[in-house]
Amino acid sequence: MTPLRRRSHATPSAALTLLAGAALAAAVVPRSVTSSNNQQVIGRAEKIRSESLRHASPRVPHFLVLAPDDDSLPYALKKVLPAVLVAVAKTQLDVVVHYYDTKCSSTNGPLSVFDYYISGQVDVFFGPSCPYVLAPVIRYASEWGLPLLTAAGQNEHFDTKSIYYRLLTRMNGSFSSLGQVFVEVMRQFDWTVVALLFHQFRDNSKGHTDCYFSLSSVFTALGKNATHHSFDENEDFGDIRLMLTKISQKAR
Numbered sequence: 022m023t024p025l026r027r028r029s030h031a032t033p034s035a036a037l038t039l040l041a042g043a044a045l046a047a048a049v050v051p052r053s054v055t056s057s058n059n060q061q062v063i064g065r066a067e068k069i070r071s072e073s074l075r076h077a078s079p080r081v082p083h084f085l086v087l088a089p090d091d092d093s094l095p096y097a098l099k100k101v102l103p104a105v106l107v108a109v110a111k112t113q114l115d116v117v118v119h120y121y122d123t124k125c126s127s128t129n130g131p132l133s134v135f136d137y138y139i140s141g142q143v144d145v146f147f148g149p150s151c152p153y154v155l156a157p158v159i160r161y162a163s164e165w166g167l168p169l170l171t172a173a174g175q176n177e178h179f180d181t182k183s184i185y186y187r188l189l190t191r192m193n194g195s196f197s198s199l200g201q202v203f204v205e206v207m208r209q210f211d212w213t214v215v216a217l218l219f220h221q222f223r224d225n226s227k228g229h230t231d232c233y234f235s236l237s238s239v240f241t242a243l244g245k246n247a248t249h250h251s252f253d254e255n256e257d258f259g260d261i262r263l264m265l266t267k268i269s270q271k272a273r
Contacts, residue, residue: 066138069140070138081115081117082114082144083118083137083144084117084143084147085119085120085134085137085145085146086102086105086118086120086121086147086148087121087130087134087146087147087148088123088148088150094125096148098122101148101172102118102120117142125153127153127157130149130151130154131154131158131161134146134162143167145167145168145170146158146162146167146171149173152173152178152228152234153228155171155173155174159185159186159189163189170190170192171191175191175234177237179195180197195238196235199239200238200241200243203239204242214271215243215272216268217240217248218249218264219250221233221252221253222255223256233251248268248271248272250268
């Protein structure tokens with residue numbers, strides 16, 4: 022049977038100590054010095070991890086499943102974790118599977134990852150599924166040389182296989198492909214005027230929606246000259262007919 026372990030949602034103390042040091046350095050010293058201090062933090066993390074692995078040797082590989090524990094989301098923890106466990110059972114892999122609720126938090130998610138890494142309890146990441154958690158986590162994973170597989174990350178920001186995203190594998194492709202398909206459809210039917218209508222949060226603190234990210238790739242593929250209009254589907258956004266009438270004046 023595959024061991025299954027869950028970590029407490031409390032802020033990881035070791036990770037907090039190391040990352041707080043880096044954040045403090047970034048706030049009070051010049052960038053060149055900050056870069057040096059960040060390297061020192063990375064060095065200390067590597068030392069702690071090496072010590073953890075030495076005490077745990079011999080050991081089996083550790084998988085870490087990262088997803089929000091929110092059933093309203095398409096890649097919720099309760100939907101992702103069973104699939105990973107079934108795959109492990111089918112392949113009869115001798116691994117330890119950990120899982121963690123990231124809460125789709127760009128703070129909580131990366132801190133938990135740092136804690137798992139320095140304690141020697143992760144070799145492969147499955148997730149995160151939220152883009153604002155994925156961005157910092159994949160940067161850490163690439164620095165550590167650990168692969169990351171996710172069903173998310175379709176936005177064009179992750180298209181470039183730079184040093185930051187070199188170990189990222191996206192299982193569902195990218196929104197850039199959608200943009201290319203959209204352009205080909207327009208060319209096929211000789212459409213030249215188009216407008217984009219999409220759902221976007223009014224509250225900027227919530228970030229961007231999947232609708233925004235998907236149509237952003239279309240907007241880029243069209244040469245960024247398309248008329249666009251956003252609305253928040255979670256709020257009363259007025260008469261939809263009026264909105265369509267307004268946007269129809271610049272599109273067909």
